[in-house]
Amino acid sequence: MGSASTSMLTCTGSNQPSYVIHAEADINEVDCGTPPTVSNAMKTQLDGDTQYGARVRYNCNTGYNINGNDIISCLLNGSWSLPTPSCSLVNCSNPGEPANGYTNDNVFTYQSTVQYHCNEGYQLSGDSSIECTANSNWNNTLPNCALINCTNPGTPTNGARTGVNFFYNSTVSYSCKTGYNLTGAASITCNATGLWSAPAPSCPPVNCGDPGTPDDGSKSSNVYTYNSVVSFQCNSGYSLSGSVSLICLSNGSWNGSVPSCLAGCSDPGVPENGQRQSETFSIDSAVSFTCDTGYTLTGSNSLLCLAGGSWNDTAPTCNPVSCGDPGTPTNGTRNGTVFTFNSTVLYSCDTGYTITGAPFLTCLSNGSWNASVPSCDIVNCDDPGEPTNGMLQGGAFTYNSV
Structure with missing residues (x-):
């Protein structure tokens, strides 16, 4: 800037502090010193020095925004231009909250x-x-x-489930069929972890327990659950007194008591289509037999248990009553070759013959048919009459006559 008079000049710039320039001062001697430090920013000296006119640029660190001018300059008064920038943290908008x-x-x-x-x-x-x-x-x-949804808990075998929703706080209830016991929780609830409050229950069959085995006898099964049947029999020389079998009921009890085996004869059995009039097979006891309606007894109608533990005869049988062959009508056929109780035979006539009587017969319990055998009578045609100015030859009007 060269030498001048020693008078002092005051220069006031717009928006800048007043400063004094001594004419004899050299402008190149103005030095602003180290530029200010800005937190969370890096500074770069653009002109390589700190003398008048030098510039410094500030760059905020990642995540910070610049506030103010990013460049400051060294002024004639030996200070850096104001305001010094600052770096403030980046702000994101309020992200809100999800539903629920x-x-x-x-x-x-x-x-x-x-x-x-x-x-x-x-x-x-x-x-x-x-x-x-x-x-x-x-x-x-x-x-x-x-x-939250829980998985389908399922339905137990021999049980039922009430409830079809499996989301949080939903409850399902269970019940079992007759003869089956609910084992486990009767109702379960879907909790906040997505799990049921308890496992689904099961419905095992009711157990009646071992009914026992009669002395001098045996039982047929070791299964004692609902609807199972246990049969009993006595050893040789002993007879069964009581029920031959028991059934496990839905309430967990047997439908009767275990029979006993008494010294005597073995069970002679009951003939098919017949009945036995005693359940006592002890020595000197007798049992009698009858047959159902329509059946006849073949053999002895009573047996006596002998001292040796055997019956005096074999058990009888019940055979169906026979009505005998009812026969077949002339010019007809019969369908059916069994002539015992409740059996039926069917009749039909040959072509040109019509049936008179019942077309089918049923064998009754008294050994007779319910009706007589029908007959097959030749078909009769009406008198055709004589034509006008003509005559009729032939007087027979039955099937195949001319």
């Missing part, structure tokens, strides 16, 4: 995270947290809070 969810976080600046939780009964779907990035955006979308 919430967060306890309320700081939304750079690198802060927002942690999400779901209300009870809802399950988080997606990332549980999001982070504010340097570009003022969140690094992910909001998660969802979906209603």
Whole structure:
């Protein structure tokens, strides 16, 4: 700037502090010193020195935004231009909360995270947290809070389930069929963990327990559950007194008492289509037999238990009553070759013959047919009459006559 008079000049610039320039001063001697430090920023000296006119640029660190001018200059008064910039944390917008969810976080600046939780009964779907990035955006979308669903708990065998909803707080109830016991919880609830409050129950059959075995006898089965049947028999030389079999009932009890085996004869049995009039087979006891209607007894109608433990005869049989062959009508046929009680025979006539009487017969319990055998009579045609001015030859009007 060269030498001049020693007078002092005051120069006031707009929006700048007043400063004094000594004419003899050399402008190149103005030095602003080390530029100010800005937190969370890096500075770059654009002109390589700190003298008048030198410039410094500030760049904020990642995640920070510049406030003010990013460049300051060295002024004639030996100070850096104002205001000095600052760096403030990047702010993301409030991300909000998912339906049926919430967060306890309320700081939304750079690198802060927002942690999400779901209300009870809802399950988080997606990332549980999001982070504010340097570009003022969140690094992910909001998660969802979906209603918790439990898996189908199923229905037990021989049981039933009431309830078709399996989401949180839903309850299903169970029951068992008659003869089956509910084992486990009668109702279960879907809880907040997505699991049922208890396993589904089962419906095992009612157990009547071992009914026992008669002395000098045996039983047929070791299964004692609902509807199972246990049969009993006596050893040789002993007779059964009581029920030959027991059934396990739905209330867990047997339908009767275990029989006993008494010294005597073995069970002679009951003839098919007949009855026996005693259940006592002890020595000197007798049993008698009868047959159902339509059946006749073949053999002795009573047996006596002898001292040696054997019956005096074999058990009789009940055979169906026979009505005998009813015969076949002339010029007809019969369909059916069994002539015993309740059997039926069917009749039909040859071509040109018509049936007179019942077309079928049934054998009755008294050994007779319910009707007589029908007859097959030749078909008769009406008198055709004589033509006008003509005459009729022949007087027979039956089938095949001319």
